[in-house]
Amino acid sequence: MTLSTEALVPLRDLLARYCGVLLDDARLVTLRSAVERRAAAAARTPARYLADLVLDADRTELQQLAELLLNHETIFFRNRPHMDALRKTLLPSLHATLPPGMPIKIWSAGCATGEEPYSIAITALEALGDPLPRPVSILATDLSASALAKARQGVYRGRTISNLTPAQRARFFTTTDAGLSIHERVRQLVTFVQHNLLEPFPAAAYGTHILFCQNVTIYFSLDTCRSLMARFYDALADGGILCLGFSETLWNIFDRLTPVAVDGAFLYRKDPPPARWMPTTTGQRLPAPALRTRAPRPLERKVTLFTEEAVVQEGRQLIENGQIDTALELFARVPLAGRHAPMVLALAAQAHANRGDLDLALAEARRALELNPLLTEAYLLLGLIYERQQQMPLAIRHLERARYLNRDHPLVAFHLAECYRQNRQITEAIREYRNAERLLNNLPPDQLLEGVAVQWLIESCRRWIGRLEGER
Structure with a gap:
């Protein structure tokens, strides 16, 4: 019997308490596979293994699971x-x-x-x-x-x-x-x-x-x-x-x-603490001796804690032009703080997703939403990643949130329609294809969205509307 997603949530939370890593909903599939492997090694059913581990919180077994789940990919001189x-x-x-x-x-x-x-x-x-x-x-x-x-x-x-x-x-x-x-x-x-x-x-x-x-x-x-x-x-x-x-x-x-x-x-x-003063017999006060090892300050300047809007615009243009590495280099050299920081995180997530680093992209998009829960672009990106992974319920949930925040976003409507269709929600798919077509008609037909011409998207909407209406 296959373990349900709901059954795996307590183990996901237990793993987070053990090692800090909080698995995204999409990675519950990977967690299920790891549980099945460890259960087989222990000669138990997956359900029995899961119940025992959640009850006992065996740290040795949690370590074995973590070994199967953690991503160790890196390179020399990465940053x-x-x-x-x-x-x-x-x-x-x-x-x-x-x-x-x-x-x-x-x-x-x-x-x-x-x-x-x-x-x-x-x-x-x-x-x-x-x-x-x-x-x-x-x-x-x-x-x-x-x-x-x-x-x-x-x-x-x-x-x-x-x-x-x-x-x-x-x-x-x-x-x-x-x-x-x-x-x-x-x-x-x-x-x-x-x-x-x-x-x-x-x-x-x-x-x-x-x-x-x-x-x-x-x-x-x-x-x-x-x-x-x-x-x-x-x-x-x-x-x-x-x-x-x-x-x-x-x-x-x-x-x-x-x-x-x-x-x-x-x-x-880490700035050193303010000097503590010690009284003397003459009434003067002298600094107390330092209690910790102090590293000298390198030649540096304090950072203005704001990400400039120009970084968002330049990064978005680089990604649209397919210059993914250049965009990531740009983001790596700017301070990530202020009201534009969540958008830069969302763009970095998009760049990593385009490069195939989906785990990092998911984590960055989630962090962007933790900093700004009203960021349409982050919900859209999560929906697109889940759509790519064929996890339609998750994709629909995030795309519906994106639509709630911005009902005039043509790509949100188009991808939501695609997910409804693949999830066999025919009525909802037809509605969103029509909505996407309406929004796309407001744009120049040769404009590119995600590298695809608006006219092609419009024709795709019309084609699917016709097919789906014939199925009802």
């Missing part, structure tokens, strides 16, 4: 602006101002298969010199044991090494039959530790000068994200820097970290 800031400013500033011999402490939280911490290590060797003039300690943690096993192996091939320059390949890798193998002097800078971010941090994480956590919290609920940011704040040294993925804005989520711009990258800094 180029952050790596540029690390090389040009953050590392040189720390080296110039920390006491001699004190290690520069960096944490890659959610390191997946190791590309990020190894990219950081390579950048340290490039920026500070080889051999390094002072210790650099890179803590790399991830929930997945299988991902960490690959990271420790340190052999890569295919798309993941596409951002490496020929000089980096020659200097920091050895060519083997299996792919490019990380050189030992890079490996020795990185310590891999299996760790669940919802559990107490390793002792080595405290006093971190630079913390990378990219494309992790976008899959968390807002409450989980806020809680994690507060704990990251405590782990950072005073003046420490937090590097998030560009779609992981803290605007309206967490305000104790100060947004700063460093070499075109937008980062978050």
Whole structure:
């Protein structure tokens, strides 16, 4: 007997409490498959396995499920602006101002298969010199044991090494039959530790000068994200820097970290607390000694916390022209805050969806709606993704919300009609095709919507209206 979507919801919520990742409704299909695999391994029916796990909350079994569900895809030097800031400013500033011999402490939280911490290590060797003039300690943690096993192996091939320059390949890798193998002097800078971010941090994480956590919290609920940011704040040294993925804005989520711009990258800094004053026998007050390790401030400027409307317009035009990578590079170099930030998130989600990164696109669209629940474009995009995945009830639910918010959007009407038709809701499909045709007739016939001419969409509406009316 196939498990229903409703039956899987308690397990989805249990997994979110275990590791933070909140699965989208569309990924309940993947969760069902994972449950069936684990049930078979345990020689139980899926229903029995599910009931037992929800009741017992066995952490070992939850870990096994998480291994099947988490996405570990990444590449070297994935976020180029952050790596540029690390090389040009953050590392040189720390080296110039920390006491001699004190290690520069960096944490890659959610390191997946190791590309990020190894990219950081390579950048340290490039920026500070080889051999390094002072210790650099890179803590790399991830929930997945299988991902960490690959990271420790340190052999890569295919798309993941596409951002490496020929000089980096020659200097920091050895060519083997299996792919490019990380050189030992890079490996020795990185310590891999299996760790669940919802559990107490390793002792080595405290006093971190630079913390990378990219494309992790976008899959968390807002409450989980806020809680994690507060704990990251405590782990950072005073003046420490937090590097998030560009779609992981803290605007309206967490305000104790100060947004700063460093070499075109937008980062978050932990400002040191105001000086505490101690009385003296002469009545004078002296500053109390600092209690925590303090990282020096790199050369940076505070960010104006607003995304400009011009970014929305330029990004939308780039996506319409098929320049997906250029649009994503644009979004990565602007502050994500203010009233236009949700729209930039929705556009980033559209770009990732066009590139086939559907999990990230879904997460970004959901985060856009958490920041602005009235964003028609985010509901439309979610509907289109679910339509592509042939999950018509989910697609219809989101497209109906988009129609409620904007009844004059021709693409909302057209795609809602398509979903009604595929779901065999004939009367509703005819109604929406007619509505779409009416709205499309107000536009020039050669105008492109999603790369399709308006006239073709009109003809498609008329063709389906005729076919469906013949079926009634």
